[in-house]
Amino acid sequence: MDVIRKAQRPGAPSPNMPDLERARREFRWDTARAWLDGLPGGGLNIAHEAVDRHAAGARGDHVAIRWLGKHGAVVELTYAELAERSGRFAGLLAALGVGRGDVVFALTPRVPELYVAALGTLKRGAVLSPLFSAFGPEPIAARIGIGRGKVLVTSAALYQKKVAPIRDRLPTLEHVLLVDDGLAQQVADAPVRATEPTSPDDLALLHFTSGTTGKPKGAMHVHAAVIAHHATGKLALDLHPDDIFWCTADPGWVTGTSYGIIAPLTCGVTMVVDEAEFAADRWYRVLAEERVTVWYTAPTAIRMLMKAGPELARGHDLSRLRFAASVGEPLNPEAVIWGAEVLGLPFHDNWWQTETGGIMIGNVPALDVRPGSMGKPLPGVEAGIVQVSDEGEVTEVSEPGVEGQLALRPGWPSMFRGYLGEEARYQKCFAGGWYLTGDLARKDADGYYWFVGRADDVIKSAGHLIGPFEVESALLEHPAVAEAGVIGVPHPVAGAIVKAFVALKPGHATTDELRSELLGFARKRLGPAVAPREIAFVADLPRTRSGKIMRRLLRARELGLPEGDTSTLEGGAS
Ligand code: ATP
Ligand code: MG
Numbered sequence: 001m002d003v004i005r006k007a008q009r010p011g012a013p014s015p016n017m018p019d020l021e022r023a024r025r026e027f028r029w030d031t032a033r034a035w036l037d038g039l040p041g042g043g044l045n046i047a048h049e050a051v052d053r054h055a056a057g058a059r060g061d062h063v064a065i066r067w068l069g070k071h072g073a074v075v076e077l078t079y080a081e082l083a084e085r086s087g088r089f090a091g092l093l094a095a096l097g098v099g100r101g102d103v104v105f106a107l108t109p110r111v112p113e114l115y116v117a118a119l120g121t122l123k124r125g126a127v128l129s130p131l132f133s134a135f136g137p138e139p140i141a142a143r144i145g146i147g148r149g150k151v152l153v154t155s156a157a158l159y160q161k162k163v164a165p166i167r168d169r170l171p172t173l174e175h176v177l178l179v180d181d182g183l184a185q186q187v188a189d190a191p192v193r194a195t196e197p198t199s200p201d202d203l204a205l206l207h208f209t210s211g212t213t214g215k216p217k218g219a220m221h222v223h224a225a226v227i228a229h230h231a232t233g234k235l236a237l238d239l240h241p242d243d244i245f246w247c248t249a250d251p252g253w254v255t256g257t258s259y260g261i262i263a264p265l266t267c268g269v270t271m272v273v274d275e276a277e278f279a280a281d282r283w284y285r286v287l288a289e290e291r292v293t294v295w296y297t298a299p300t301a302i303r304m305l306m307k308a309g310p311e312l313a314r315g316h317d318l319s320r321l322r323f324a325a326s327v328g329e330p331l332n333p334e335a336v337i338w339g340a341e342v343l344g345l346p347f348h349d350n351w352w353q354t355e356t357g358g359i360m361i362g363n364v365p366a367l368d369v370r371p372g373s374m375g376k377p378l379p380g381v382e383a384g385i386v387q388v389s390d391e392g393e394v395t396e397v398s399e400p401g402v403e404g405q406l407a408l409r410p411g412w413p414s415m416f417r418g419y420l421g422e423e424a425r426y427q428k429c430f431a432g433g434w435y436l437t438g439d440l441a442r443k444d445a446d447g448y449y450w451f452v453g454r455a456d457d458v459i460k461s462a463g464h465l466i467g468p469f470e471v472e473s474a475l476l477e478h479p480a481v482a483e484a485g486v487i488g489v490p491h492p493v494a495g496a497i498v499k500a501f502v503a504l505k506p507g508h509a510t511t512d513e514l515r516s517e518l519l520g521f522a523r524k525r526l527g528p529a530v531a532p533r534e535i536a537f538v539a540d541l542p543r544t545r546s547g548k549i550m551r552r553l554l555r556a557r558e559l560g561l562p563e564g565d566t567s568t569l570e571g572g573a574s
Pocket of ligand 1: 209210211212213214215216217254326327328329330331349350351352353354355374437438439451453454548
């Protein structure tokens with residue numbers, strides 16, 4: 001299937017952006033800024049745009065967060081309540097002597113207090129750095145150390161298990177606030193504090209990258225990022241105020257903050273927050289019972305739903321769902337088509353990174369989906385495919401279909417303003433007037449972008465450049481394959497040969513017959529130059545906690561090399 005054309009669902013609102021090309025011609029970031037309130041005197045504050053703006057008006061009683069506890073409890077917070085509580089949290093920080101530019105780390109499960117603390121921190125003008133609660137003590141110590149955290153918001157259990165052992169290594173940390181031990185009362189007792197008149201260039205967020213290719217970097221973002229969060233929420237995810245939106249990412253990853261807190265609230269929607277971890281039946285229940293209209297998730301989760309089988313999906317009423325999007329890893333065509341067939345709507349892949357702060361390239365509602373493509377650059381985003389010479393010279397590739405590095409013209413509001421403590425590394429990301437993303441891609445004749453691989457993961461074999469994604473996608477078309485990770489293994493003649501690590505779906509045995517069948521299957525689809533020469537069966541692939549395949553670990557293990565930073569490895573220390 002080359003293109004999936006979409007029909008408007010009955011009763012669905014008309015898209016915010018009916019014509020991408022026209023929007024790309026007419027859009028200016030200044031226009032998007034005018035969609036927001038702003039603060040008196042030219043200031044801008046993310047939390048003001050996310051909650052106070054709605055709380056003051058007719059939408060104050062609208063539910064902002066509908067929280068689903070993992071044991072069945074449900075808590076709703078309206079915009080007015082969220083505005084008040086976050087204002088009190090800002091008041092609490094002020095009383096503790098925490099002010100502008102101080103860094104507040106959050107290490108909690110997805111509980112309502114996390115959202116109150118996140119927004120309150122931003123109102124105070126302090127810098128929010130959310131950490132994933134499954135991190136072990138070492139990654140926590142490293143990040144709080146880099147960020148010179150002054151405050152940590154966590155839970156009693158997480159503190160005991162993970163922070164107490166490293167507490168004496170955190171000299172900058174002055175306050176620990178426990179969400180389940182007194183915080184609610186402290187917040188209730190604090191006076192509501194007016195939002196600081198932050199400027200658009202004031203630091204707001206410190207997000208660590210996923211650590212897929214190496215040691216995580218601390219990307220710094222400013223309050224102006226909210227302009228991009230809001231605009232992309234509207235244009236790429238098509239958020240309308242009456243939507244029920246579910247972003248499945250944890251705020252410990254950038255997706256869970258940009259699109260799990262900020263963008264949806266600035267659009268005035270009701271967002272569902274599920275405290276529980278992934279389980280296929282639970283997720284379908286959440287989608288159906290909460291009547292989710294817009295859903296933002298990730299390829300690993302989608303593939304796990306596929307593994308659980310279509311019958312489970314068909315047992316739930318998903319008729320409210322109007323738009324489903326995916327990010328974080330390449331989404332194989334098979335998964336896009338599965339969505340169209342089983343859920344009744346294709347997944348819309350989009351591309352961005354911690355550094356870009358928000359969606360840059362996407363399959364937007366106005367665009368027919370080409371399964372396997374990331375879509376097109378959003379309004380206000382100028383993307384290109386560039387080649388970088390050994391001398392560091394950057395040239396844009398104009399012919400369609402040619403692979404090169406994906407690059408962006410700096411200037412969008414949610415662009416990172418530095419890697420904390422690594423200025424040289426930050427500077428190295430920019431050359432020839434471009435921000436170089438470190439990802440390889442190509443653009444087709446119609447302007448759709450296709451992901452090839454991370455520059456670090458690309459395989460050079462017998463003169464060919466092979467992107468792991470293409471090989472993995474072909475293997476995933478085989479009915480027995482649940483997951484595939486592909487690397488290059490050094491070879492005396494070819495330079496490298498392609499090796500695939502494959503996890504099977506339930507009910508398939510790891511036999512030599514199946515291995516030969518898969519080798520032949522891939523060869524038929526990809527040709528002998530690109531198809532894997534070796535396949536190893538594995539129970540699981542090494543992944544980051546946010547679900548990305550860590551091909552560098554597959555390589556290190558294969559070659560007996562040191563594993564490097566594994567702080568974000570799933571199943572690692574916790
Ligand atoms: P690190 O930079 O520490 O190695 P990371 O790059 O995985 O980790 P993130 O910023 O969370 O950290 O992820 C961004 C990266 O994820 C992108 O640069 C790209 O490689 C990959 N990615 C995100 N979305 C997509 C997508 N739709 N298709 C393909 N790859 C994607
Ligand atoms: Mg990266």
